[in-house]
Amino acid sequence: MNIDFLSNHPDKIKEVSEMVFKEFVMDSASSMKLEEVVKHFSTTKDNAFPITLVALENGECLGTVSIFKNDLKIRDMYKPWLASLYTKPEYRGRGVGQKLVAKTIDVVKELGFKELYLRTEDASDYYRNSGWTYIETVSDDKYERIDVFKVKCI
Template sequence: MEIVYLCDHPELINELAELNFKEWGHFRADDTVEGRIEHLQANAGKGSVPTVMVAIEDSQLLGGAMLLTRDMAARAELTPWLAGVYVKEEHRGRGIASQLVARIVQEAATLGVPELYLYTDTSQTLYARQGWEVLEQRVYQGLDVTVMMRGTAAP
């Protein structure tokens, strides 16, 4: 398994967009697969914020994660954000999500970003194990979420 830039594997954009839509599309009434494709294309940078990383094995997509300038309109002053961490169900339990998160943190550190933010409704434990700290609890888009932050310097 390797974690690589999505921009180097554009053939995976549609599949990742479909997976992201199935996972989170119901949170926004105006969300579409096409909108997700456009979002991934617009954010699939390399050596910059934004960027999208994907985990692949034998040319097959396992999952992905994004480094975005903004991910929560209610906290627009916080930047940048880890977002869209997703691993296909059949590949979960292998530590892929943790590796994707670590790779995004590494990318941010390389870019000179001192700290990152994220929000989650269900995965606080996953992130806490990797050094993320709770910043606040809030309701966002009708969900109870936890906003977390993490410095990018190695512990």
């Protein structure tokens, strides 16, 4: 399995866009259309936000993760953020997500940041058990409970 920048694999942009759209956009309050998600992922970079990584094996995309400057408007003092971590169901349990997160931490460290943040509405136990530090629980206009975590990038 290889973790690489989506910007190096433009042939995977539509597939990644569809995964993220189905998992994170469709059931949210967002009015974003699939075409807008494709446009977003078409502009990701390898050295400035937004950054998107993909897990690849034998030409197949197994999962993805992004790094945003901010993923929670009410907490703009925290940056950067791990966002949209997704592994295709048939590849779960193989360490794909862990490898994507590890590479994300490496990229953030290379960019000169000492911490990486994330928000979750339903996976707090996973991140606690993976070594992330709980910071706080907040709410915004869409969610009543958002847990915020951070990890050191040293």
